[in-house]
Amino acid sequence: MGVVADIGRSFRHGPRAVVREHLAQGPNEPRALAFLMIGCTLIFVAQWPRLMREAQLTGDDFARLVAYALLGWLTIWPLVFYGLAWLTHAVSRALGGQGTPFGARLAMFWSWLAASPLGLLTGAVAGFTGASVATNLAGILWVAVFVAFWWLAQQEASKAREGAHAA
Template identity: 70%
Template sequence: MGVAADIGRSLTQGPRPVIREQLSHGPNEARAMAFLMMGCGLIFVAQWPRLMRTAQIEGDDFTRLAAYALLGWLIIWPLVFYGIAGLTYGLSRLLRSRATPFGTRLALFWSWLATSPLGLLTGILAGFTGGSALTNVIGALWIAVFAAFWWLSHREAAQAPQAHGV
């Protein structure tokens, strides 16, 4: 299935069947990194309404703000996600999990991409309403759904056949 259809399936049916299917294709670091970069790219785009609002209200330069957001979301955050995946794998090994390093990365990266539509909604609301209560509620919902997807995906990765070592 296509990535957009898999995101829809994850949001409607939960992430476990999708991550199970992704793991069945075997380890492919390029695919996992593509999921991470697509998720970070979507969240970068989600920042544009908020950045435009900030530029207009504070008289700041939108191009400069967007350049900083680009640096953050497409260079720094992917490195942070790889670090989080490494720490998660180390912790899961201490807890005697059977998750592989690739399965741990894929679970985190897919969860980020699958919940990016909620990040887009949060960004749109931040652009229209600023830091309103509604923006904060949707942002909190996004983080909660991401955490739940990550937990469920990681559990699925730990239960997957161990032929996907890398």
């Protein structure tokens, strides 16, 4: 099934079934990395309205602000997500989980991509209203959905054993 349809399914029914299906296809690091990079790219694009507003209000250079956001979202944050996925896997294994490092990465990266539409909403609200209650509420909703998706997806991934991924 397509990524957009899978994102919709994650919102309607939760991410567990989607992650289960991706795990059943076997370890595929390029697919997991694509989920992460598409999610980070969407959030990078989501920053543009806020950055344009900031540039107009402060007289700062929009291109410079976008360049810094590009560095952060497409270089630094992916490394942070890899580190968090490793830490999540280590904690899961210490608590008796049977999952694989790939499963932990897939769970996190898919959750990030699946929650990215709310990141786009947060960016749009920030562009229209600046630092406001509406922006904060949209951001809280985005983070809450990401954490909930990640929790559920990680529970699914921690059940999968090495070698049990093959369909």
